[in-house]
Amino acid sequence: MPDEMVSVREVFNLDSDLKVAAFREADEHVPEVDPAYRFNHDVTLAILAAFTRNRRMLLQGLHGTGKSTHIEQVAARLNWPCVRVNLDGHISRLDLVGRDTVVLKDGKQITEFQEGIVPWAIQRPVALILDEYDAGRPDVMFVIQRLLERDGKLTLLDQNRVLDVHPGFRLFATANTVGLGNLNGMYHGVQRLNHAQIDRWNIVAALNHPPAEDEIGIVLARVPELDDAAGRKLVASMVSVAKLTRDGFRVGDLSTLMSPRTVITWAENIGIFGDAGKAFQLSFVNKCDEAEQPLIAEYFQRCFDRELEAPRTSGYLPAEPHPAAAFAVAAG
Numbered sequence: 001m002p003d004e005m006v007s008v009r010e011v012f013n014l015d016s017d018l019k020v021a022a023f024r025e026a027d028e029h030v031p032e033v034d035p036a037y038r039f040n041h042d043v044t045l046a047i048l049a050a051f052t053r054n055r056r057m058l059l060q061g062l063h064g065t066g067k068s069t070h071i072e073q074v075a076a077r078l079n080w081p082c083v084r085v086n087l088d089g090h091i092s093r094l095d096l097v098g099r100d101t102v103v104l105k106d107g108k109q110i111t112e113f114q115e116g117i118v119p120w121a122i123q124r125p126v127a128l129i130l131d132e133y134d135a136g137r138p139d140v141m142f143v144i145q146r147l148l149e150r151d152g153k154l155t156l157l158d159q160n161r162v163l164d165v166h167p168g169f170r171l172f173a174t175a176n177t178v179g180l181g182n183l184n185g186m187y188h189g190v191q192r193l194n195h196a197q198i199d200r201w202n203i204v205a206a207l208n209h210p211p212a213e214d215e216i217g218i219v220l221a222r223v224p225e226l227d228d229a230a231g232r233k234l235v236a237s238m239v240s241v242a243k244l245t246r247d248g249f250r251v252g253d254l255s256t257l258m259s260p261r262t263v264i265t266w267a268e269n270i271g272i273f274g275d276a277g278k279a280f281q282l283s284f285v286n287k288c289d290e291a292e293q294p295l296i297a298e299y300f301q302r303c304f305d306r307e308l309e310a311p312r313t314s315g316y317l318p319a320e321p322h323p324a325a326a327f328a329v330a331a332g
């Protein structure tokens with residue numbers, strides 16, 4: 001169990017005298033500290049409550065706003081072991097609870113039960129993050145339902161086993177929606193969630209697009225090469241473009257918006273391609289419907305006071321003779 005109390009003022013820069021439980025030593029499952037991560041005040045308090053008071057927490061918000069990393073980075077600072085399972089795509093009930101597998105022992109084939117991630121995690125002081133919780137398949141949601149229902153126990157039905165839940169086990173989930181389905185058309189594959197299940201999360205917090213000042217700070221923390229007067233001005237313009245795409249999305253002019261993750265990628269790509277317009281094309285514009293690209297170019301023009309150059313369609317390089325041809329001549 002946690003073996004020390006740490007001050008949130010010292011560890012997270014929070015303006016509070018609160019002390020929270022933490023581990024003195026980090027084991028192999030503690031995420032690495034990302035010194036550039038900037039914590040959101042309210043979300044940090046909620047996550048800390050979930051850790052310290054053993055509350056199950058759901059963190060909801062648009063994509064790329066830092067939900068998964070937020071929980072992970074709090075765990076990193078508390079030395080709390082933490083594992084993430086992404087529920088989108090192909091995770092099945094058996095991946096979570098475990099399955100019988102055939103193994104070789106002393107030259108003989110035997111069938112052995114291989115524990116899944118859920119029984120493994122609940123028996124340890126581990127924070128389990130169910131990422132993309134609203135994309136989980138129905139059979140997966142059924143397992144989670146049992147996990148949420150438990151009071152101190154989890155029954156493995158197929159195994160006829162009842163597992164005690166470790167007092168240091170913590171459960172988190174992240175989701176793009178609040179379980180009402182794909183209302184804005186952005187989140188293909190999300191499910192509508194059973195409200196009896198939503199009801200069982202003790203804390204539901206939200207993390208959405210930060211105010212411009214904060215977003216600029218986040219980008220500069222991620223891409224410190226831009227942290228001078230000119231760079232700050234550049235990033236401020238980038239964040240204004242991002243805001244225009246979000247406003248455009250809200251009123252239905254655009255079907256794609258720039259997430260904070262996209263703004264960070266754009267900033268990184270400027271370092272690679274040397275030009276904000278070119279990097280913008282490659283980080284965002286090409287992800288958008290062609291019919292919407294003129295409007296996005298206009299947003300760029302408004303914030304940068306220059307036109308967004310259209311990508312060249314000509315410009316193929318002359319072909320070189322294939323190296324194999326030279327080899328054939330030499331060998332011949």
Ligand SMILES: Nc1ncnc2c1ncn2[C@@H]1O[C@H](COP(=O)(O)OP(=O)(O)O)[C@@H](O)[C@H]1O
Binds near residue numbers: 062
């Ligand atoms: N507050 C922040 N400080 C530093 N980096 C951030 C912050 N928010 C998001 N990021 C970065 O943006 C990217 C997306 O974060 P992620 O946690 O994957 O988002 P989500 O789970 O909400 O889709 C990550 O590379 C993360 O490091």
Ligand SMILES: [Mg+2]
Binds near residue numbers: 132174
């Ligand atoms: Mg995530």
